[in-house]
Amino acid sequence: MGILEVKGVGKRFGGLQALGDVNLSVEENSVHAIIGPNGAGKSTLLNCLVGKLIPDTGSVMFEGQSVLGRKPHEINQMGISRVFQTPEIFGDLSVLENVLIPCFAKRDGSFRMHAFESVSREGEMVDKAMAMLEDVNMADKKDMNSASMSRGDKRRLEMAMCLVQEPKLLLLDEPTAGMARADTNNTIDLLKEINEKRAITMAIIEHDMHVVFSLAERITVLAQGTPLVEDTPENIKGHPKVREAYLGESA
Amino acid sequence: MLGLNKKDTSLLLIVAGLALFAPFLLNPFPADSGLAQFNAGYPDLMQRFVIFGIFAIGFNILFGLTGYLSFGHAAFLGVGSYCVVWMYKLVDYNVIWGLPLAIVVSALFSLLIGFVSLRRSGIYFSILTLAFAQMSFNLAYSVLTPITNGETGLQVYSNDPQVLLGATEPNAPHLFGIVMNQSKTLSMGAWEFTFNNGYYFCAVILMVVFYLAIRIFRSPFGMMLRAVKTNQTRMNYTGLSPRPYTLAAFVISGMYAGLAGGLMAAMDPLAGAERMQWTASGEVVLMTILGGAGTLLGPVLGAGFIKYFENIFSKINDGVLHSWFSFLPDGMENLLVGIVHPFVGKGWHLTLGLLFMAVVIFLPGGLMEGGERLKKRFSKTPEVKDPEHRPEDKPHVAE
Known part of the structure; x- marks a missing residue:
């Protein structure tokens, strides 16, 4: 029984069957990659997991509880964090504030009228956020306006914002999209470290095979909305069905 | 002090100082000089500075922080005024009954409007609030005449119940006997300073609500x-x-608006539907943007700026213009008066529009940004950080 169990999930947009009967099981503390050619339904699947879309059929269970019908913020409070393809951060706020917000969200829940406390007096929260920034080597940038940072820094900040919540499951949507090779390798190292040190389960959607094969322990290949195979990286590499889906080789 | 850091404490003290010494600061010209018309230190105008300052501080909590642009806040202003006048009519002239009621009723009213309007964001939110405000205006103007007294406006009549009215009680708004429209005048040489009870009452409330905003x-x-x-x-x-x-x-911003509306009625025991019109909502938007949305001091400055120029420019008529340009030959004098004429008196909105355009184009951050730029130009060490938008630096544990 995995931490995340997806059973028979289907989603239709008008005449397009974006997902049909997807089954997926993500084991606790593993790194699970979901790959597939363009239009395979990877992003649709991810959106079904975080509450942005509601699947037409099937069930999505996280730690034995259904996430279907819950709002994104409720699903986050259950312990699922999401990293976006283009980093979503609070651009007008400082780096430290960006990390403080998830700290407060974790402590106080989805809404609290803490209008007469002072941020600067929340020492515990500030310490926690600073420790997180040290971990991703951004402590020296804490007062910077986050919108003015490089894309790589924004990605690291977004990662820090997710990690500081100590999620049980981290969903990553093409975390290295548009990155140079050196940045990609840094991100791989960062993710590896996160998985090992913090014991956070990860599900990654990725195009870059280099990233997938360096990180994943299990790989699910999606094509035209249905999973083709689910196996270890070694077995996926030479799998004829995968080659067919990616390269269009007919049998 | 009071749970504020040094910077915020000094900000609060500046506002307190400005508010308390306004009768001196706004009357820099001797009463009999030609420049006396630029003085703003008389009760009616000072009360307006402070009341609109409160209105703008509250509006800024919504617009400056969350970015939701409401075009309907005047509705809460009107609700606050009606509440206070009704308490005059039912209880007595003590403002202590009406003001809390104004805050509570405008909170309920804004909860209702906000609950519906906030289903949308951006321009749709603005339009929804505008629609609600215009509906409120029309309700007050005609449909709800029994409550609002329609276009005449709500006022106190001698046959109103006023159940607590004592025999010796003043027949004007007061706070436990301190009558709002009474003033003391201090003459110092050619200068004359007026200290008005109502103004100081509003100023104290301004300090409290400014503190809450910080x-x-x-x-x-x-x-x-x-x-x-x-x-x-x-x-x-x-x-x-x-x-x-x-x-x-x-x-919260609706409550600020309700309080401001209540104070208007506390200064002058009248409430009219025109207070709820969309132009009043637009005015507070202008004040906030002109002063600097999202800054603490900006909205107060913006409110003062607009109310001052409204007052000064609208007072300048052709007679005044002719006296200014009288040193010129007749033809030139008439020409200049003709040019300036559309921008003053009744046309002062034209001047306000031009000033507003200039600020938005050249100082998108409002007057506060202008101040920051001046500070940077005159100080050797340029400040990189925006002091408004950052939590206080805290020494890290490792240090």
């Missing part, structure tokens, strides 16, 4: 409101629900 700005709640403005997607996926935060900000 606390909200510096709180985790205030940080969440800025997060709403910046990125609602990230907020949702961080486990925060933006709706209750925006609704809370909407209700």
Whole structure:
């Protein structure tokens, strides 16, 4: 029984069957990659997991509880964090504030009228956020306006914002999209470290095979909305069905 | 002091100083000099500075922090006024009954309007609030005449119940006997300074609500409101629900507006529907943007700026213009008066429009940004950080 169990999930947009009967099981503390050619339904699947879309059929269970019908913020409070393809951060706020917000969200829940406390007096929260920034080597940038940072820094900040919540499951949507090779390798190292040190389960959607094969322990290949195979990286590499889906080789 | 850091304490002290010494500061010219018309130190105008300052501070909590632009806040202003006048009619002239009621009723009213309007954001939110405000105006103007007295406006009549009215009680708004429209005048040489009870009552309230605004700005709640403005997607996926935060900000700003409206009626025991018209909502938007949306001091400055120029420019008539340009030959004099004429007197809105355009184009951050730029130019060490938008630096544990 995995931490995340997806059973028979289907989603239709008008005449397009974006997902049909997807089954997926993500084991606790593993790194699970979901790959597939363009239009395979990877992003649709991810959106079904975080509450942005509601699947037409099937069930999505996280730690034995259904996430279907819950709002994104409720699903986050259950312990699922999401990293976006283009980093979503609070651009007008400082780096430290960006990390403080998830700290407060974790402590106080989805809404609290803490209008007469002072941020600067929340020492515990500030310490926690600073420790997180040290971990991703951004402590020296804490007062910077986050919108003015490089894309790589924004990605690291977004990662820090997710990690500081100590999620049980981290969903990553093409975390290295548009990155140079050196940045990609840094991100791989960062993710590896996160998985090992913090014991956070990860599900990654990725195009870059280099990233997938360096990180994943299990790989699910999606094509035209249905999973083709689910196996270890070694077995996926030479799998004829995968080659067919990616390269269009007919049998 | 009071849970504020050094910088915020000095900000509060500046506002307190400005408010308390306004009768001196706004009367720099001797009463009999030609420049006396530029003096602003008389009760009616000073009261307006402060009341609109309160209105703008509250509006800024919604617009400056969350970025939701409401075009309907005048409705809460009107509700506040009606509440206070009704308390005059039913209880007595003591403002202590009406003002709390004004705050409570405008909170309920803004909860209702906010709950519906905040289902949408951006321009749709603005239009929804505008629609609600115009509906409120029309209700007050005609439909609800029994409550609002329609276009005549609500006022106190001699046959009103006024159940607590004592025999010796003043027949004008007062606070436990301190009558709002009474003043003391101090003459110092050619200068004359007026100290008005009502003004000081409003000024004390301004200091209290300004203090509350600082606390909200510096709180985790205030940080969440800025997060709403910046990125609602990230907020949702961080486990925060933006709706209750925006609704809370909407209700708080509605309460500020209700209080401001109540104070208007506390200064002058009248309430009319025109107070709820959309032009009044637009005015507070102008004040906030002109002063600097999202800054603490900006809205107060913006309110003062607009009310001052409204008053000064609208007082200048052709007679005054002719006296200014009388040193010129007749033809030139008439020409210049003709040129300046459309911008003063009844046309002062034209001047305000030009000033507003200039500020928005050259100083998008409002008067506060102008101040910052001046400070940077005159100080050797340029300040990189925006002091309004940052939590206080805290020494890290390792240090």
